[in-house]
Amino acid sequence: xxxxxxxxxxxxxxxxxxxxxxxxxxxxxxxxxxxxxxxxxxxxxxxxxxxxxxxxxxxxxxxxxxxxxxxxxxxxxxxxxxxxxxxxxxxxxxxxxxxxxxxxxxxxxxxxxxxxxxxxxxxxxxxxxxxxxxxxxxxxxxxxxxxxxxxxxxxxxxxxxxxxxxxxxxxxxxxxxxxxxxxxxxxxxxxxxxxxxxxxxxxxxxxxxxxxxxxxxxxxxxxxxxxxxxxxxxxxxxxxxxxxxxxxxxxxxxxxxxxxxxxxxxxxxxxxxx
Amino acid sequence: xxxxxxxxxxxxxxxxxxxxxxxxxxxxxxxxxxxxxxxxxxxxxxxxxxxxxxxxxxxxxxxxxxxxxxxxxxxxxxxxxxxxxxxxxxxxxxxxxxxxxxxxxxxxxxxxxxxxxxxxxxxxxxxxxxxxxxxxxxxxxxxxxxxxxxxxxxxxxxxxxxxxxxxxxxxxxxxxxxxxxxxxxxxxxxxxxxxxxxxxxxxxxxxxxxxxxxxxxxxxxxxxxxxxxxxxxxxxxxxxxxxxxxxxxxxxxxxxxxxxxxxxxxxxxxxxxx
DNA sequence: TGACTATTGGTCATGTTGACTATAAAGAGT
DNA sequence: ACTCTTTATAGTCAACATGACCAATAGTCA
Numbered sequence: 008x009x010x011x012x013x014x015x016x017x018x019x020x021x022x023x024x025x026x027x028x029x030x031x032x033x034x035x036x037x038x039x040x041x042x043x044x045x046x047x048x049x050x051x052x053x054x055x056x057x058x059x060x061x062x063x064x065x066x067x068x069x070x071x072x073x074x075x076x077x078x079x080x081x082x083x084x085x086x087x088x089x090x091x092x093x094x095x096x097x098x099x100x101x102x103x104x105x106x107x108x109x110x111x112x113x114x115x116x117x118x119x120x121x122x123x124x125x126x127x128x129x130x131x132x133x134x135x136x137x138x139x140x141x142x143x144x145x146x147x148x149x150x151x152x153x154x155x156x157x158x159x160x161x162x163x164x165x166x167x168x169x170x171x172x173x174x175x176x177x178x179x180x181x182x183x184x185x186x187x188x189x190x191x192x193x194x195x196x197x198x199x200x201x202x203x204x205x206x207x208x209x210x211x212x213x214x215x216x217x218x219x220x221x222x223x224x225x226x227x228x229x230x231x232x233x234x235x236x237x238x239x240x241x242x243x244x245x246x247x248x249x250x251x252x253x254x255x256x257x258x259x260x261x262x263x264x265x266x267x268x269x270x271x272x273x274x275x276x277x278x279x280x281x
Numbered sequence: 282x283x284x285x286x287x288x289x290x291x292x293x294x295x296x297x298x299x300x301x302x303x304x305x306x307x308x309x310x311x312x313x314x315x316x317x318x319x320x321x322x323x324x325x326x327x328x329x330x331x332x333x334x335x336x337x338x339x340x341x342x343x344x345x346x347x348x349x350x351x352x353x354x355x356x357x358x359x360x361x362x363x364x365x366x367x368x369x370x371x372x373x374x375x376x377x378x379x380x381x382x383x384x385x386x387x388x389x390x391x392x393x394x395x396x397x398x399x400x401x402x403x404x405x406x407x408x409x410x411x412x413x414x415x416x417x418x419x420x421x422x423x424x425x426x427x428x429x430x431x432x433x434x435x436x437x438x439x440x441x442x443x444x445x446x447x448x449x450x451x452x453x454x455x456x457x458x459x460x461x462x463x464x465x466x467x468x469x470x471x472x473x474x475x476x477x478x479x480x481x482x483x484x485x486x487x488x489x490x491x492x493x494x495x496x497x498x499x500x501x502x503x504x505x506x507x508x509x510x511x512x513x514x515x516x517x518x519x520x521x522x523x524x525x526x527x528x529x530x531x532x533x534x535x536x537x538x539x540x541x542x543x544x545x546x547x548x549x550x551x552x553x554x555x
Numbered sequence: 556t557g558a559c560t561a562t563t564g565g566t567c568a569t570g571t572t573g574a575c576t577a578t579a580a581a582g583a584g585t
Numbered sequence: 586a587c588t589c590t591t592t593a594t595a596g597t598c599a600a601c602a603t604g605a606c607c608a609a610t611a612g613t614c615a
Contacts, residue, residue, distance in 0.1 A: 031305030032345070034380070034391050071306070073389060077380040104378040104393045106308070106351040115347060117308050117391070119378045187592070204594070205573065231592025232580040246527055253520055461561070479604065505561025506611040
């Protein structure tokens with residue numbers, strides 16, 4: 008609730024809040040910025056320079072400023088960390104909020120986590136921040152700082168689930184892409200191989216998922232037969248969904264996240280929804 | 282991020298946090314507690330006694346205490362507001378975090394919203410809190426306090442989506458229930474009628490969704506042929522999903538939530554799938 | 556008794572998916 | 586130039602899931 012009807016009497020009472028006390032927390036955002044590079048899932052990480060977890064990799068992020076929402080803070084941090092110019096059009100999905108009291112040994116920090124999907128992978132030029140940001144392969148990550156292993160695993164779960172029933176896969180692709188590239192998004196995130204003809208049939212049968220580029224343009228870059236180019240459509244949901252094959256365990260192993268630091272929540276499918 | 286690498290220099294620096302400043306926010310939880318009563322979706326609401334929004338209905342909730350996570354705070358508030366004894370086994374799902382700077386006119390409050398599903402509807406006996414809590418029909422709600430209209434609408438969206446690909450529908454049901462009661466959960470939340478034979482076929486074909494009560498027990502309460510009793514199974518995902526009929530608009534109108542107070546997030550399908 | 560209601564069992568047509576075969580069009584290697 | 590490899594694309598076919606039904610059963614209600 009927003010109104011402090013309950014008298015949880017601690018801390019100072021701020022101005023205009025005479026009868027009700029509260030405990031001030033620091034509120035931050037954490038970003039799981041994902042992209043596909045050379046057919047592998049990559050994550051944007053920064054190397055920590057201070058204790059705790061000095062030298063460890065961590066998700067980029069920062070404090071929510073007094074005048075901005077968590078979404079605005081996430082977008083600002085995304086621009087700062089990646090050095091991108093037009094983060095305005097990027098899809099930013101709120102994952103969940105991590106609030107374990109001991110997740111930061113220094114003080115009480117509540118963090119709102121977001122996931123962002125980038126089409127290509129421009130090398131991040133540290134936009135003024137301390138440690139340099141860098142793309143690292145999702146599969147080859149040591150333990151991250153804080154509870155960032157779990158945040159990243161949650162992000163991966165959520166994105167994998169949303170691929171099933173939404174059209175966000177195009178967010179990983181450049182403005183014009185082939186169906187093979189789109190299929191590779193699914194294959195990389197899910198860690199499974201998909202049948203190209205069946206995938207094609209499904210995508211083209213879903214109105215608004217993709218639309219062909221008018222000029223009969225074809226990409227003749229790599230090996231094999233040149234593929235037709237498509238653009239992202241206007242639809243954002245996938246009815247019926249494109250379910251991942253149930254008979255396989257994902258070979259793309261998530262980073263080590265042994266301790267469930269937060270409780271009482273289902274991972275995602277939600278994605279299936281959710 | 283958890284570590285304040287960026288120097289967002291504002292506010293006081295707390296002890297042990299010398300080099301980095303932060304802005305203290307109040308962190309609360311808001312609960313969208315849903316139940317089915319007489320075939321209609323009901324929400325647990327409290328009447329506000331103070332300004333702002335005095336006299337308006339609001340979602341129950343309260344501050345996160347220094348030693349607890351948001352999930353623990355939500356569970357504690359749930360017990361306090363409903364007067365239930367065993368909230369430990371209840372499913373509590375984190376929805377998202379609402380952080381618009383102006384969502385509370387008094388001060389900066391960031392709120393983590395949760396949804397909870399209750400089987401039956403015990404009349405809440407205000408567990409010590411000020412305004413009395415009460416069940417109100419979801420369809421017959423005036424505008425709520427703060428951004429609670431939107432939180433509630435998000436909760437409804439999320440639950441409706443999760444019904445498609447998860448087994449949470451049983452969370453609305455008592456320990457033993459008939460397939461007709463389970464079907465009514467879907468029909469009430471989705472606002473659509475479902476074909477009883479087809480629903481039955483789908484549910485029984487999904488391993489682990491429900492399991493029959495051994496003693497061939499049957500419920501012979503109301504009208505019609507007595508129905509077999511089932512218990513919730515062990516599965517929590519629904520493969521393949523139970524998609525809601527796409528060719529109908531939900532007649533169950535959500536409460537008025539005209540202004541999108543938060544930005545940059547997709548509602549749910551997460552729903553389906555999330 | 557008869558009307559009514561809800562559960563349960565079943566069929567049938569349709570739509571979707573998974574597995575698979577085949578052809579086309581490019582580059583790489585010899 | 587020729588072959589091999591790679592990828593895209595077209596198409597088929599069976600298994601499966603779904604939506605729309607029909608019918609029988611077993612209770613309550615008047």
